[in-house]
Amino acid sequence: MPVVLVTGASQGSGQATALLFAQKGYDVVLAARQPDRLQAVADEVRLLGQQAVAVPTDVGQQPQVAQLIQQALDQFETIDVLVNNAGICLTGTMEQTSLKDWQQIMDTNFWGYVYTIQSLLPHFLAQGSGTIVNVGSFGGKMPLPNMTAYCASKYAVTGLTETLRLELKPKGIHVAAVHPGIINSSFMERALFRGEDDQELQTRQNQMQEALKGAWVSQPEDIAKAVWEAVNAGRSEIVVGAASVATEAYRLLPGVMQWMMGQAVS
Numbered sequence: 001m002p003v004v005l006v007t008g009a010s011q012g013s014g015q016a017t018a019l020l021f022a023q024k025g026y027d028v029v030l031a032a033r034q035p036d037r038l039q040a041v042a043d044e045v046r047l048l049g050q051q052a053v054a055v056p057t058d059v060g061q062q063p064q065v066a067q068l069i070q071q072a073l074d075q076f077e078t079i080d081v082l083v084n085n086a087g088i089c090l091t092g093t094m095e096q097t098s099l100k101d102w103q104q105i106m107d108t109n110f111w112g113y114v115y116t117i118q119s120l121l122p123h124f125l126a127q128g129s130g131t132i133v134n135v136g137s138f139g140g141k142m143p144l145p146n147m148t149a150y151c152a153s154k155y156a157v158t159g160l161t162e163t164l165r166l167e168l169k170p171k172g173i174h175v176a177a178v179h180p181g182i183i184n185s186s187f188m189e190r191a192l193f194r195g196e197d198d199q200e201l202q203t204r205q206n207q208m209q210e211a212l213k214g215a216w217v218s219q220p221e222d223i224a225k226a227v228w229e230a231v232n233a234g235r236s237e238i239v240v241g242a243a244s245v246a247t248e249a250y251r252l253l254p255g256v257m258q259w260m261m262g263q264a265v266s
Contacts, residue, residue, distance in 0.1 A: 059112030
């Protein structure tokens, strides 16, 4: 029975991915920070007839990640697919983003991916196979206004993924990226906002609420399907839904897109 490990699996796209892989016949290792929600997803996986192990984990803490991987291998002896999905979003200008904010977002969005890969890679190399799917963001393919820290973390994931693909393909390990737009699931619950005062914070929150109604929004199920396609069809990169239009426009016309986004926030 193949095994998938999904981080950020307690809700949203992580939950949807875990359940889709269970439907496809995978046993599932679930990791996230909230034990109760994580256990609820594990119960859903078992109802689908697959085994599930829920391991409460903060992926920004390397010792916890090492324990996660060890516990997963103790339980199943093998892992076939790693889905790095845990992430947080922060909206705010550079001057409003503290060093503590930077540390938090990089610990989760970038180092959390590095820690899982570093811990699991010896197993993948030993078995001569494996798939790593890093869930990034269209903010890792193009800049987004007032999201410097977030985009920096996601651009880092893009660089990690594309370079690691070159390194590991000759060794039988597939590395893929899935880039969603804004994810329409408990997003506001997990998003961080920074501003000069309460009024500016409220304005940013209102803007994000409006954005969640827009064309760039990705549904958790769409992201799960993209992750499955990356694994099942061996795709290297998938930009989910309408976000692909924006990233392609930026690739072709970066100056025009930068001007347009500058106008939108000026």
